[in-house]
Each structure stands twice: as C-alpha cells, then as structure tokens.
Amino acid sequence: MTIFSASSTAPVNIATLKYWGKRDKLLNLPTNSSISVTLSQNDLRTLTTASCSADFDSDKLWLNGKLESLESVRSQACLADLRGLREKVEAKDESLPKLSQYKLHIVSENNFPTAAGLASSAAGFAALVSAIAKLYKLPEDMSELSKIARKGSGSACRSLFGGFVAWEMGDLENGEDSKAVEVAPLSHWPTMKAAILVVSDDKKDTPSTSGMQQTVATSDLFQHRITEVVPKRFEEMKKAILAKDFEKFAELTMKDSNSFHAVCLDSYPPIFYLNDTSKQVIKLIHRLNEQEGKTIAAYTFDAGPNAVIYYDEINEKKVLGLIYNYFSQVAGWEKYSKDVSTLDKIEVQGTNPDIYKGVSKVILTSIGNGPQETTDSLINDQGLPKSG
Ligand SMILES: Nc1ncnc2c1ncn2[C@@H]1O[C@H](COP(=O)(O)OP(=O)(O)OP(=O)(O)O)[C@@H](O)[C@H]1O
Numbered sequence: 543m544t545i546f547s548a549s550s551t552a553p554v555n556i557a558t559l560k561y562w563g564k565r566d567k568l569l570n571l572p573t574n575s576s577i578s579v580t581l582s583q584n585d586l587r588t589l590t591t592a593s594c595s596a597d598f599d600s601d602k603l604w605l606n607g608k609l610e611s612l613e614s615v616r617s618q619a620c621l622a623d624l625r626g627l628r629e630k631v632e633a634k635d636e637s638l639p640k641l642s643q644y645k646l647h648i649v650s651e652n653n654f655p656t657a658a659g660l661a662s663s664a665a666g667f668a669a670l671v672s673a674i675a676k677l678y679k680l681p682e683d684m685s686e687l688s689k690i691a692r693k694g695s696g697s698a699c700r701s702l703f704g705g706f707v708a709w710e711m712g713d714l715e716n717g718e719d720s721k722a723v724e725v726a727p728l729s730h731w732p733t734m735k736a737a738i739l740v741v742s743d744d745k746k747d748t749p750s751t752s753g754m755q756q757t758v759a760t761s762d763l764f765q766h767r768i769t770e771v772v773p774k775r776f777e778e779m780k781k782a783i784l785a786k787d788f789e790k791f792a793e794l795t796m797k798d799s800n801s802f803h804a805v806c807l808d809s810y811p812p813i814f815y816l817n818d819t820s821k822q823v824i825k826l827i828h829r830l831n832e833q834e835g836k837t838i839a840a841y842t843f844d845a846g847p848n849a850v851i852y853y854d855e856i857n858e859k860k861v862l863g864l865i866y867n868y869f870s871q872v873a874g875w876e877k878y879s880k881d882v883s884t885l886d887k888i889e890v891q892g893t894n895p896d897i898y899k900g901v902s903k904v905i906l907t908s909i910g911n912g913p914q915e916t917t918d919s920l921i922n923d924q925g926l927p928k929s930g
C-alpha cells in the first residue's frame with residue numbers, strides 16, 4: 543500500500559486581548575481583533591500525522607487513541623479548503639499524485655488534557671492544518687493557512703505563529719482578510735513566562751461558541767467593548783509588546799480579561815466562567831503588584847476558571863515565589879527546572895491559606911514557537927495509529 547504522510551506539531555495560545563463574538567458563525571469571523579501569546583510546545587503541544595492513500599476508504603481522525611468524528615461542519619470546511627489548494631498544485635503539475643482525491647487518515651495526540659479549557663482545539667486545528675499543508679506540499683504562507691485553521695476554531699488561527707500574534711478581524715464578508723499575523727517573534731521577548739493554575743473544575747459553564755452567540759445577542763455592554771474598548775486596546779497592546787513594556791502589557795491583559803468576563807456577566811441569562819478560586823487568584827495578583835509597587839504579573843482567564851499568569855523571567859523569584867507559597871502542595875512543581883528553595887517566600891495579606899484546594903495542577907511554561915515540522919510519525923505502514 544502506498545501511503546503519503548507528514549507530521550507537524552502546534553502550540554497552544556492564550557489570548558491577552560480576547561476574541562469573543564462572531565459576526566459570521568459558519569466562517570468564524572470575529573466581531574473584534576485579538577492578540578495572544580503562543581506557549582512553549584515543551585509543555586503543551588499537539589502532534590498530528592496526516593496521511594493519505596488511494597487505498598483508504600474514508601476520512602478518519604484518531605485523537606488521543608480514539609476514533610473521533612470528522613463530520614462537523616468545521617472539520618469539513620478545513621479539509622475542503624486544504625483539498626482545494628492541493629487541487630491547484632496538482633493542476634499546475636500533471637506528474638504529481640492526485641492526493642486531493644485520496645481519503646485522509648489523521649492521528650493526533652495532545653500532551654495535555656483535551657477539552658479542559660486549555661485551548662486544545664486551537665492547538666488541534668493548527669496542527670491538523672499544518673500537517674495536511676505539509677502532506678500536500680502547499681505553497682501558502684502561515685497567514686493564508688491561518689484562515690483555514692480559523693474555520694476549525696477561531697482561536698486556532700493564532701496558533702499558526704509563535705511569539706506574539708494578532709488575529710486581524712478583517713471586514714470582508716468572505717473572511718479572506720480575517721487572518722493571523724505575527725506581532726513579534728519569540729526571539730523579541732524570550733523572557734516572557736506563563737504559570738497556569740489548572741482550577742479543579744472540569745465542567746465548562748457554557749461552550750465558547752454558544753456563549754459568544756448569547757453575548758452578541760443580549761449584552762449592551764458588548765457593543766461598547768467592540769466599538770470603543772478593543773480597537774484602542776489592540777493598538778496599545780501591540781505597542782506595549784513591541785516596546786517590551788511589561789507593565790503596560792500586563793495592565794491591558796488584566797483589563798481585557800475583566801472586560802471579557804464582564805460582557806459574559808452582562809449576557810442574559812448571564813454566563814459565569816470564573817469561580818471563587820479564580821477570583822481569589824485575581825486578588826492575589828493585584829495585591830502582589832500593589833505590594834511590589836509595580837506590575838510584575840498579569841492574570842488572564844478564558845472561557846473557564848483556569849488562571850494563566852504572565853510574568854517576565856526577571857521577576858520569576860517573586861512571582862513564582864508567591865505562587866509556590868500558596869500552591870506548593872499542588873502537582874506540577876517537580877517540572878520546575880530550578881530549585882524551589884531559591885524562590886522568594888512572598889506572602890500577601892488577606893489570602894485564604896486554603897486557596898490551593900481549588901487548584902489541581904500548576905503548569906510552568908513560557909512563550910514558544912509556532913508549528914514545527916517533525917519526522918515523528920503517529921501512523922504505521924498500514925495507515926493506522928501506531929499505538930493502537
Ligand atoms: N489534536 C486535535 N486534533 C483535532 N481536533 C482536536 C484536537 N484536540 C482537540 N480537538 C477538538 O477540540 C475539541 C475540544 O475543544 P473545546 O473548545 O471543548 O476545549 P478546549 O479547546 O480544550 O478548551 P477552550 O476552548 O475552553 O480553551 C475536541 O473535542 C476536538 O473536537
């Protein structure tokens with residue numbers, strides 16, 4: 543059996559300026575531009591192998607060892623676009639195998655929990671698009687491919703780049719100008735770090751897609767957010783990143799997380815993503831910054847209670863010192879590359895000593911690169927998952 547195959551990894555990204563609201567649900571066109579930081583694939587990554595063969599009889603996806611449906615409109619849109627681009631390549635060179643006509647077998651593994659509010663869909667669709675683009679030898683650049691990943695899951699478009707990434711909302715109806723672009727590469731600010739506090743609550747209040755629809759349809763505050771707040775913040779945040787101005791970047795990040803959760807609360811019926819632990823973490827970070835007399839840490843929360851705390855390595859002893867002080871009992875510190883005893887023991891007044899009980903895991907990570915081609919393959923010579 544002749545099997546063609548290619549593999550790619552892709553990262554998770556966590557927005558610092560949130561995407562919340564669609565103007566077109568089918569094409570995943572947003573009501574505002576957004577910005578994110580790509581996280582290191584050493585800690586959170588998807589690895590996907592895409593293969594195709596004249597002998598395969600249907601498109602299949604195995605995710606973490608289990609057969610998953612590819613029937614969703616979103617997955618179908620991605621596959622159709624990628625096949626369309628391959629057809630163009632084949633039309634230019636008759637000698638090429640007609641891979642666009644073959645069925646695909648895709649095998650994917652996330653090295654972190656799937657559907658637990660850790661942006662697995664973003665890394666997942668970015669890896670799927672990257673691996674198939676490589677298999678098809680597509681000439682398109684990452685911004686072009688980001689438009690395809692966007693159709694899988696909006697935030698996935700930003701996982702096509704490393705470093706700091708903007709998703710420009712665009713204004714065309716067909717979405718051709720709604721794409722991800724690099725704001726600055728990892729090398730611009732490699733000391734940007736992230737500590738993720740995985741809050742022990744694996745049930746999502748409302749899935750992102752329906753939550754957004756509810757907000758767009760019912761929140762008055764939302765109109766103010768998309769017309770007044772975000773456009774200004776988008777420019778300011780890009781400027782802060784380019785100037786490596788952590789204090790400004792952090793202030794904008796925290797304000798935008800709060801603004802996003804405010805429009806969720808202003809939806810009718812309201813949507814709650816933050817729980818008590820999330821709120822205690824917010825207070826903890828504000829108190830730390832107050833105590834230090836400067837902003838050295840920034841929190842942000844997506845559509846769930848997990849906290850992502852950004853800080854610059856220069857303040858690691860303090861920021862991780864604070865987190866270690868309150869969350870040392872939680873799993874994850876064994877992966878810390880340095881000695882925890884070198885961290886400052888930072889305490890802030892009024893913190894509930896039981897705060898650690900609401901957190902199941904700490905993930906210590908940093909800013910990272912975009913998708914990487916790899917020779918690691920998850921598919922055997924029968925076109926089936928190696929592990930299964
Ligand atoms: N490696 C992957 N390849 C293809 N699809 C994936 C992959 N990983 C996740 N997905 C898709 O994304 C879905 C999970 O998306 P969901 O939005 O529920 O969770 P999440 O992305 O982890 O959380 P959040 O969006 O809140 O950060 C999975 O059910 C699957 O359909």
Ligand SMILES: C[C@@](O)(CCOP(=O)(O)OP(=O)(O)O)CC(=O)O
Nearest residue numbers: 557560561695696697750751844845
């Ligand atoms: C709160 C967010 O994480 C929302 C992400 O939403 P998704 O990208 O998961 O939504 P769909 O486009 O419907 O798949 C903010 C962000 O990542 O910008």
